[in-house]
Amino acid sequence: MTAIHKFCRSLYCSKIVLSFPRRFKSNIIFHSPKKSISEDKGSLVRVRFAPSPTGLLHLGSIRTALYNYLFAKSCGGKFILRIEDTDQSRIVHGAMEQLEEDLEWIGLKPDEGPTHGGPYGPYIQSQRLDTYKDVANELIDRKAAYMCFCTEYRLDLLRRDALRRRQVPRYDNRCRYLDPDEAKKRSQDGEKYCIRFKMDGMEKVTFSDIIYGTINFGASEEGDPVILKADGFPTYHLANIVDDHNMRISHVLRGVEWQVSTPKHILLYRALGWDPPFYAHLPLILNADGSKLSKRQGDIQVGYYRDNGIFPAALLNYVTDAGGGFPNRDRNVSLTLEDLISHFDISRVGSNSCRLQPDRLPEFNRRELKRLLQSEASTQQLVQKIQDMVKKKFSVSDGSSQLDLHEEHIRRILLWGSDRIHCLQDLVSPDFAFLWVRPLSEHKSEDKGLIEKLSAELMDLPSERFRKDVLRSILKEFSEKNGVTFGQFMKLIRHTISGLKDGPGVAEMLELLVSIHDYTFKSGDEAVARPDSNIDKCFGRLNKIPEESEGSKTKRANSMDEDNRNVDIELTNLFSKQKTAKKTILGGGTMRKTGMIPLRFCLLAYYFREASFKNVCQLITSPQIYKWVMRIF
Numbered sequence: 001m002t003a004i005h006k007f008c009r010s011l012y013c014s015k016i017v018l019s020f021p022r023r024f025k026s027n028i029i030f031h032s033p034k035k036s037i038s039e040d041k042g043s044l045v046r047v048r049f050a051p052s053p054t055g056l057l058h059l060g061s062i063r064t065a066l067y068n069y070l071f072a073k074s075c076g077g078k079f080i081l082r083i084e085d086t087d088q089s090r091i092v093h094g095a096m097e098q099l100e101e102d103l104e105w106i107g108l109k110p111d112e113g114p115t116h117g118g119p120y121g122p123y124i125q126s127q128r129l130d131t132y133k134d135v136a137n138e139l140i141d142r143k144a145a146y147m148c149f150c151t152e153y154r155l156d157l158l159r160r161d162a163l164r165r166r167q168v169p170r171y172d173n174r175c176r177y178l179d180p181d182e183a184k185k186r187s188q189d190g191e192k193y194c195i196r197f198k199m200d201g202m203e204k205v206t207f208s209d210i211i212y213g214t215i216n217f218g219a220s221e222e223g224d225p226v227i228l229k230a231d232g233f234p235t236y237h238l239a240n241i242v243d244d245h246n247m248r249i250s251h252v253l254r255g256v257e258w259q260v261s262t263p264k265h266i267l268l269y270r271a272l273g274w275d276p277p278f279y280a281h282l283p284l285i286l287n288a289d290g291s292k293l294s295k296r297q298g299d300i301q302v303g304y305y306r307d308n309g310i311f312p313a314a315l316l317n318y319v320t321d322a323g324g325g326f327p328n329r330d331r332n333v334s335l336t337l338e339d340l341i342s343h344f345d346i347s348r349v350g351s352n353s354c355r356l357q358p359d360r361l362p363e364f365n366r367r368e369l370k371r372l373l374q375s376e377a378s379t380q381q382l383v384q385k386i387q388d389m390v391k392k393k394f395s396v397s398d399g400s401s402q403l404d405l406h407e408e409h410i411r412r413i414l415l416w417g418s419d420r421i422h423c424l425q426d427l428v429s430p431d432f433a434f435l436w437v438r439p440l441s442e443h444k445s446e447d448k449g450l451i452e453k454l455s456a457e458l459m460d461l462p463s464e465r466f467r468k469d470v471l472r473s474i475l476k477e478f479s480e481k482n483g484v485t486f487g488q489f490m491k492l493i494r495h496t497i498s499g500l501k502d503g504p505g506v507a508e509m510l511e512l513l514v515s516i517h518d519y520t521f522k523s524g525d526e527a528v529a530r531p532d533s534n535i536d537k538c539f540g541r542l543n544k545i546p547e548e549s550e551g552s553k554t555k556r557a558n559s560m561d562e563d564n565r566n567v568d569i570e571l572t573n574l575f576s577k578q579k580t581a582k583k584t585i586l587g588g589g590t591m592r593k594t595g596m597i598p599l600r601f602c603l604l605a606y607y608f609r610e611a612s613f614k615n616v617c618q619l620i621t622s623p624q625i626y627k628w629v630m631r632i633f
Helices: 003-012 059-074 095-106 129-141 152-164 180-188 236-246 256-272 302-307 312-323 337-343 358-372 376-393 407-417 424-428 430-435 445-458 468-481 486-497 506-517 534-542 550-558 560-576 578-594 599-607 623-632
Strands: 016-019 027-030 046-049 078-081 145-148 194-197 206-209 213-216 226-228 251-255 278-282 401-403 437-439 521-523 526-528
Touching (some): 046 059, 046 251, 059 251, 059 312, 059 337, 095 312, 129 145, 129 236, 129 256, 145 180, 206 256, 226 236, 236 256, 251 256, 256 278, 312 337, 312 358, 376 407, 424 430, 430 437, 445 468, 445 486, 468 486, 468 506, 486 506
Parallel strands (some): 046 078
Antiparallel strands (some): 145 194, 194 226, 206 213, 521 526
């Protein structure tokens, strides 16, 4: 960390207290480098993200949560999640749980919160109503608030009259001048009331905003605001400052739309004799066209990005790329969450509104995919995710085909796709269905002859010439030479490769299969390359599972228990004759090409649970399985 960076952190992690003018008899907090917060025992940086459960988490909320998290962690502090659900009429069922799930998904795990607990809970405002009521009554005792008995009907008349006069609607503070004893008696008689805060001295409030600098406000044009409603629930202004104080919040980072309310909050702090926290108001984050983000936009919600294959780190880079706070950032490099923490500098967050750049999100996602493939653990997770996606996307219930979900196959496709795709969903699009679906149906004898003849012709074609333009010419020439129409021949090859009626061009499919299988993958510390010829890469995947006769199926079904008992006997015989067993299992390399599977290999694979008996022939084409068998013997 540079000396300048350390200085900035000490600047925004420290404070001194300056006095108000005498008539206020309270304090405003300003920022100063004179005293590091780490030097003040117990004064830890504590920030909070306080969403309302009125909808799903979107990019604007993510930015607020993320910058709170980055600031806290860069200062060695705590990130608190608090649910502000005081507006009961707007609560969406299940929104709170979804908010927590979304935060966990993007990697912003709270140190304290509704689920994680903590020393200053509960962290749901509707569970703290008694605290707010006590504070509101304390403000009445301090003559900083009062009971208001005005009905909704009267307040509506005031609003209509103000609008008729083309004035800003405001409360006329009528109940402020009620005799306290009279107000107390009316409340005891059961008359409904709310509690309003006396907005005195608004024009004298000046505070220092970490991002916007010194902020001055003129005289307030609104009446005394309600801080405790008639139903016993606090408004945002009261609940906000009470919880920030009780939860020891040191810094408040929130959207700039709340800046206008900050003087009101500072006056509440002053009335209660509390020190306010530091304030940093984050500028607006806008759509690419300059319009404001809205919860009604379905394409800015966390769930939308997650469902469309966007990785959490890519989303974080997307937001921070627009929001600033990272000096000398290379925009061509994606940062992990740990990198974002170590590079974050709140002094570099600008005060101008920032626009999202949607065209950069796919690139951030592609970079993250490449980064994940460098880790064995994350690669395993990606393989599992692809397996689930393929199963969900493609149905093979008719028995005419099967899915190729082998780990080696998926790893190759991921490595190939890391330079070409932007999200995992691209790999399960209809155009790539042939990568996953293997046909099982047999060809007519004449069709089989054509395929074998084509295989022989393509066998020695070098990889550099295995391009779609070259292949298209070869296929066209082949069809003419063998007296078959080009269109019918293409359908035959497509069916041979994928069993599908639609998809990319045949030449493109052949080129793609070769490209994918040219990639190596990691097995432990050793790189394993596929030794097959180009034609094996294209057509070798078509080895069929040998069809059992009806008698064989019946016999196996009736004697499954006996077969299971004989497994150990068969394996014992194999291990007692190692050389013979090795030759039998591998079949001299011939059986793999013809699709013939030795019984003992099936038993061995079944015994070790490498695959089900039904799918064991798929494993015979895998170099990994050969290497495994060779190692055993």
